[in-house]
Amino acid sequence: MKEAKSELRKIVAFSEKEHQVFIENKKEEIVAFHLQNNPFYRQLVGSKNSKNWNDLPVLNKQNLQKPLSERLSKGYSIKNSYINKTSGSSGDPFIFAKDKYSHAMTWASNIYRFGWYGIDFNSSYQARFYGIPMDFIGNKKERFKDLLSNRFRFSIFDLSDDVLEGFLKHFRTKKFDYINGYTSSIVLFAKFLQKRNIILSAICPTLKVCMVTSEMLFEDDKILLEKQFGIPIVNEYGASELDLIAFQSRSFGTDVEWLVNSETLFVEILDDNNQVVPNGTSGRIVITSLFNKAHPFIRYDIGDIGILDEKSTLKKPILQKLIGRTNDVAILPSGKKSPGLTFYYVTKSFIEDDGNVKEFIIKQTKIDSFEIEYVSETNLNLAQIQKIKKAIELYLEPGLNFKFTRKETLERSNRGKLKQFKSML
Structure with missing residues (x-):
């Protein structure tokens, strides 16, 4: 983590020109590594010209639905890599791997962005609106992880008024620093507060910010959340197999920018023919993980449609709009x-x-x-x-x-x- 944080600080400090050199070098480096060390990726590229970025194949989730052992790079295994499974919200779940340094870079990126709002993962107390395994062992395991991670989990499978009343009691008695979780569940809690004419920050004054993730946040829902919580609302866009993809730089006022992660990822917007579209035009969001050597995510079609703002640069890409999934x-x-x-x-x-x-x-x-x-x-x-x-x-x-x-x-x-x-x- 120490090394990853140090590298991230250097990348963030690059000038626009230095960042361009960094991106081109990392793209070339990650492709060369996987062509040499990953038979799965080598077969996928085939006879295509690997020197020309636009000739490289676009990887989709169906390509990845084969045993993980067939997709790992030489020198990497389940024992020496971080292994997880995607949520399957696109209908195509699969198991993936990250090498430990790549995983550390993901956490360094998370820590950096959450720090914009005064959140410290080591000390800030999280109110977590997420699902949880219902089996005994899985449930206890997740609760133990919550304890170690300084967070209290509100299980969102039952959001009846009686259950939400129980949520409210915890906010009255616990010193939460921030809220993080699924958009729809947090919006439902805000509607519950609205009916009772309660401002959350009035009963839990330690609250600093709310980060919503995994589902679309609509403008009127954001206004409702800001009103009922009394704190900034931050829209987060990420993918477990990659990293945080975009994170809002500011929440109050009109100057809201959804900044794309250009330190550990390279994001492209492509049309149906896999050609890059001009900024301001909608297309498929295709992402390259610049650090993951255990598993190739090179020109990976995440299954979402979005638009990069016209004023985006390579160092500061801005996600103007996330339209939805390609299968929706x-x-x-x-x-x-x-x-x-x-x-x-x-x-x-x-x-x-x-x-x-x-x-x-x-x-x-x-x-x-x-x-x-x-x-x-x-x-x-x-x-x-x-x-x-x-x-x-x-x-x-x-x-x-x-x-x-x-x-x-x-x-x-x-x-x-x-x-x-x-x-x-």
Whole structure:
């Protein structure tokens, strides 16, 4: 860790020109290493010109769904590497490896960015909104890790009012420094506070900041969180197999920049033909891990769609917008393709007016049919449903069929994530 922190400090201090040299050298170095030491990557590249970066293959998650032993570099094993599994939120989970120095660089990057908000991983007390294994051994193991990591976990599998009341008691009695966890769960807690007219920082004055992760944070949800928590809200974007990908530099005021990690990662935005798109244009987010020698993540398609800001530079890339996952696209009868988030924006603007609906998900069941599952205190009325349908016709196209189903709870992944749009086609 000491060596990793020292190297990160040097990288951060580079000028724009020095950073460009650093990136080009690290790209060349990591490709050369894996071509020489990783049979899996060598086979993937094949006869392509490895000297030309744009000729290198784009790695996808399906490529990686084979035994880890077949993907490890020479000299690396399960015993001498950090091993973990992706969440599978894209539908393609796999086991991955990082060498220990690469893993240390990931932690150095985390420590650096959280430090922007006065958070010290060694001493700051975390309120953690995450899932937890339900089996006895897995549960105890995770609780023990929480103890060592100076964090208290709020399990998010049950978010009923009685359970949230229990959450509130902990904030009254514990000196939390920051909140970290899944967006949808933290937003639900904020809505609970809103109903009770409670500002969280008033009952837990030690709170400094809230970091939300793993799910989309919408602007009106951010405003709600800032109001009910009374602290800055930071939007984090990361991937367990890589690193923190982007982290907001500021939270209060209008000058909010979602800074991309350019110290341990190289991020590209590509079109469907694997060509780099101009800044300001949407495309597939493709990432290279510059330090991981145990396992190749070179031009790795993470499965998300995003836009880099036009004023981005190589040293300071800015993520203007994260649009969603590449598999979260609705195909409509006219042939039009629409990101699943379109439905979320449209319905959200109407059905949350009175605070009745707590959360919802949208499923495409047929080319012209969608089901909206929602959790609410009372059923949606006919007027609300008609408003939603009119908005969908305006933003998408007419002739679509919608079924509204009220639920007690919504289906989450085994880690507690809420997938807001899902195509069943």
